[in-house]
Amino acid sequence: MASQVTRLYQAVLRDREPPISIRLRRTFSEWTEAKGFPPASAARARTEHEAGGARLVMERRGGGCGRYTLGEPVAGGVLRTQVTYAESVPGMTGWVVVTVEQHGGREPEAVTAPGFLPAYLRTARITDGAVHVEDGPVVLDETEVDRFVRTLADPRRRVPAVVVSVDAQRPEAGRARADHLAAALTGAALVVRLADLRAQDRFNETLGERLGVYGGGVRTYVTPFDPAGERYPERHLTMGGPRLRAQGAAALGVVVEGALGRTARAELPDDVRRTMGAVRRVLSGTAELSAIAAAAAPVPAPVDLSREELRRGMMALTRQPVPPAAPETASETASARSAAAPLSTAQSAVARPGAAGPGASGTAAPGTRPAAGQGSSPGPSPAAGPVGGAPALDVAGLVRAVADAVVKELRGELESALNLAASSASPDDEPGLLLREIRILGAHVAGLRDIVAERWRDGPPPVAGEAGAPAETRAGTRAEDEPGARTRTRAEGEPGAAETREAPAETRVEGGAGRLRREHLFLQKEYADSAAEARRLAWQVRRLERMLTEAGHPAYGAAPEEDVxxxxxxxxxxxxxxxxxxxxxxxxxxxxxxxxxxxxxxxxxxxxxxxxxxxxxxxxxxxxxxxxxxxxxxxxxxxxxxxxxxxxxxxxxxxxxxxxxxxxxxxxxxxxxxxxxxxxxxxxxxxxxxxxxxxxxxxxxxxxxxxxxxxxxxxxxxxxxxxxxxxxxxx
Incomplete structure (x- = not known):
């Protein structure tokens, strides 16, 4: 009869940085060396070793996948730690699955995370698919509470989150509990310690009274989690502060067992589950590495034929509307019939080939016109304008058209041309500078377009020379500089004379204000120049400190190389x-x-x-x-x-x-x-x-x-x- 197998630990880790095998083999080997095994060999595809009754098998296939298995004897059975990995392939991020299983034995052993995991998690940014899996506890201050709550509520989160509250009676107890839990749950849970009472109050206020944690207690938030719609807060188990203070490590062991039990029973993600079988076949020699990529490809959903037929029917009913023909006057018809007929017929032949019927040659006899509803679509009509006058100029439309053309159409062509120019520049030039400047110019042009669009949104401004326009917009002159202005002022009698006498005072005030504006702008420019000079001097100091360090004066520190x-x-x-x-x-x-x-x-x-x-x-x-x-x-x-x-x-x-x-x-x-x-x-x-x-x-x-x-x-x-x-x- 087969021995009983109990899974005690499981971690599913996503690793985006290839190669996984080198970092994983190094950290796993360091852990097994401490148990008496020889260092792992990178030259052999499969190795087997025994030490102290334990057995280690390490196997890999090329650079695509591998599996490490460590079996250690326990009372009445074997504790088997297995690490299986697959590198990233198109459509799938690389993964590492770590399991600890007990084969045989009467009672399940109390286990913690395998000892190599903290070192492996430090080699890259490892996640469970959504949450960064840390190698130690995360300290959460008041400013990070909102972000962490969003992480808790993320539907993609798979690992439980264990939150350690502040113990006012024993301030250092919270740190020790968080360290203990993080070491035991590495890879399988996220351990967070609230930094102080302010962070704790903000956390509890955000989650609500029934979901909070306080008084030195520890709470495990499982998945899925929705603070606003949580109907069973008791799912998220709490270990109270008094019990933790009374029982110590035993109470923490209950927290660890509960969190590991959640992850050990969790289903593997779909892509990991599909590719796990392919990895096993590859390692057994019954499949090639390409089988992993084939298994990673998502299975296409079956096509709903009824919905597809409905979509096609609706698309068939969609037609482009035909614009109505522009009305013509009798005089326009008489004067333009001979010239318009050949053009209209030619356009009809191009727009609707074969529309003239069998035997049509593609041209029409002079003087003929298509009948209404049978000929080609009418050409664009001339712009409407006042009768007997020139067409009115649509200034707003012209501004928008030019701005859109520059921003949307010409910008890409300018960047392409500048890319070509940059690639052919001399080695002494800075290729990126030209591209950066055109992108800055493009952003400024887009900003100008937005400003123009906003000002035209409430209606076009008065055109120069029109009634209601500001005086400075009329031919670029001020009102007093217009021809006849001074003559009119003198001819208006004493009131006008009084205004003339007051003009010098107003001119002096306006001149003083203009001078102050110019001085203000000058001071702003001086301040900007001074700030830039201070930044250059600071960079010069860092460069000199680096030179002194290189010359044997480490007391000055070393600054990193950087461009100004x-x-x-x-x-x-x-x-x-x-x-x-x-x-x-x-x-x-x-x-x-x-x-x-x-x-x-x-x-x-x-x-x-x-x-x-x-x-x-x-x-x-x-x-x-x-x-x-x-x-x-x-x-x-x-x-x-x-x-x-x-x-x-x-x-x-x-x-x-x-x-x-x-x-x-x-x-x-x-x-x-x-x-x-x-x-x-x-x-x-x-x-x-x-x-x-x-x-x-x-x-x-x-x-x-x-x-x-x-x-x-x-x-x-x-x-x-x-x-x-x-x-x-x-x-």
């Missing part, structure tokens, strides 16, 4: 960020940024420098957090800056909006921006965190972002860079 980038505007920053920052993704915000560049050319350089510093700091932060080198939020990153870490002053940061903004659809909706579905299933989310490029005054530019560095994408997403969005003080 002096942005000319906000659009320049966006283009540069998309090209160079790996952990920051910039959304569709070129329009608002271009408008600030165009409206405030003197100030945009200063804002651009601050925006670039913030983006670089976000990129460094996201890289550190996604790799596990840092576990806090962006505010902590900037508040506790270390050597070599790019940060910005915390005074520029606002991690949340006020309740008056988030509680009002009028104000919160403008702060909802697009993100990929891997970040949020709806493809859009509310972004509260923002960088204040100018704290007060007008304009006050803002850069809104969403931190998913600890989520599935491992990036920070920029949703908006532009003028201050509406709030209770602006509207």
């Amino acid at each position: 980038f002096e942005p000319t505007g906000l659009v320049d920053v966006l283009v540069r960020a998309r090209a160079t920052l790996r952990h920051v993704s910039v959304g569709d915000t070129d329009g608002p940024a271009a408008r600030l560049d165009l409206d405030h050319p003197a100030l945009c350089r200063t804002w651009a420098a601050k925006a670039w510093d913030a983006l670089c700091a976000l990129d460094d932060f996201a890289g550190a957090r996604s790799s596990g080198a840092f576990s806090g939020g962006f505010y902590d990153w900037c508040a506790n800056g270390a050597d070599g870490r790019r940060t910005i002053p915390t005074g520029m940061l606002a991690m949340r909006e006020s309740r008056s903004v988030t509680g009002s659809a009028k104000f919160s909706e403008p702060r909802v921006f697009a993100v990929p579905q891997e970040v949020h299933p709806a493809g859009r989310l509310l972004m509260e965190a923002h960088v204040k490029l100018r704290p007060v005054g007008y304009p006050a530019p803002r850069m809104y972002f969403h931190d998913d560095s600890g989520g599935a994408s491992g990036k920070v997403w920029i949703g908006y860079l532009g003028d201050h969005l509406p709030n209770t003080r602006t509207n």
Whole structure:
């Protein structure tokens, strides 16, 4: 009779970075070496070893898949740890399935995660398909609560989340419990520790009274999870603080057993289940590696013939409407009959070949016209205009047509031509500079088009020379400079004379205001130049420190190699960020940024420098957090800056909006921006965190972002860079 098999542990890990085999073999071998086995051999496809009653089999097939099996004796049976992996193929992300099973024995052993998993999880960004699987506990501060709640409610989440609350009686107990749980549940669950009482209060307030955790307790949130519609909160088991303090490790063991039991019984994802059988056949030699790719291809859904027939019938009923013929006057018919007939017939022959009937030669005799309803579609009618006068010029339509042509049609051709020019440039040139400048120019043209469209939306402005037009628009002259203006003023008598005498005072006031405006613009330019010079000097200091370090003076520290980038505007920053920052993704915000560049050319350089510093700091932060080198939020990153870490002053940061903004659809909706579905299933989310490029005054530019560095994408997403969005003080 076959021995009883009990699965005690299962982890399904997604690994996007090939090759999986090298990192997995190294970390697994280090773990088995500590158990007395020799190092794994990369040259042999299959190896078998025995040590201390345990047996190890490691097998692989090329670079596509492999399986490691370790059998260790236990009371009355064998504890078998098996690791199966498959590299990424088209249509499937690479995966690693880790299982621990007990064969035989009376009682199931108390197991924890295999010891190689923490080291393997540190080699790349490993997920369960939606959630980043960490090698240790995640510390959750107040600013990260909303993101974590969204992670809990993500329908793609497969692993349970174990949340450790704050123990006010024993402040260090929470840290120790989280470390213990993370070591036991590595790969099979996400362990989160609330950093302080503020984070705990925000977490409980967000989830509600029946779903919260407090008092030093631990709660396991299983899947699926919907805080708004949860009908059975008891599914998410809680281990109270008093029991944890009284029983210690035994109570934590109950939490571990419950979480591992959930994942051990879980079904494999569809693509893993399909390819697992192919991997087994490949390793047994009964199939080729191509069988994995074939199994990974999704099975096409069967075609519903009735629905397809309905779709075809509806498409058959769809026809392009025929425009009505333009009416003609008798005089137009008499004067244009001879000239229009050959053209109309030729157009009819081209538009409807064979429509003339059998024997038609494709041309018509002079003087003939198609009958109404039988000939070709009428040609475009001339623009309607006043009777007896020239056609009226549609200025608004012309502006829109030109702007659309430049932005939509010519931009692609310009980029293609510049790509060709850049590829043929000399080695001393900077090919990317030309392309970056055309993209900036394109964004500015698009911004101008939007401005023009907005101003025409309420009706066209008065044309120069028309009644109601401003004086400065009439032939570019002021009212007092028009011919006869001075003569009319003198001929109007004493009132006009009095106005003439008062004119010099008004002129002096206007001249003084103009002088102040010019001085203000000059000071803005000087400030921008000073800020740029300060940035250049800071870069020079970092370069000199690096030279001193290389010369044998390590006390000065070492700064990373970097190019000096002096942005000319906000659009320049966006283009540069998309090209160079790996952990920051910039959304569709070129329009608002271009408008600030165009409206405030003197100030945009200063804002651009601050925006670039913030983006670089976000990129460094996201890289550190996604790799596990840092576990806090962006505010902590900037508040506790270390050597070599790019940060910005915390005074520029606002991690949340006020309740008056988030509680009002009028104000919160403008702060909802697009993100990929891997970040949020709806493809859009509310972004509260923002960088204040100018704290007060007008304009006050803002850069809104969403931190998913600890989520599935491992990036920070920029949703908006532009003028201050509406709030209770602006509207």
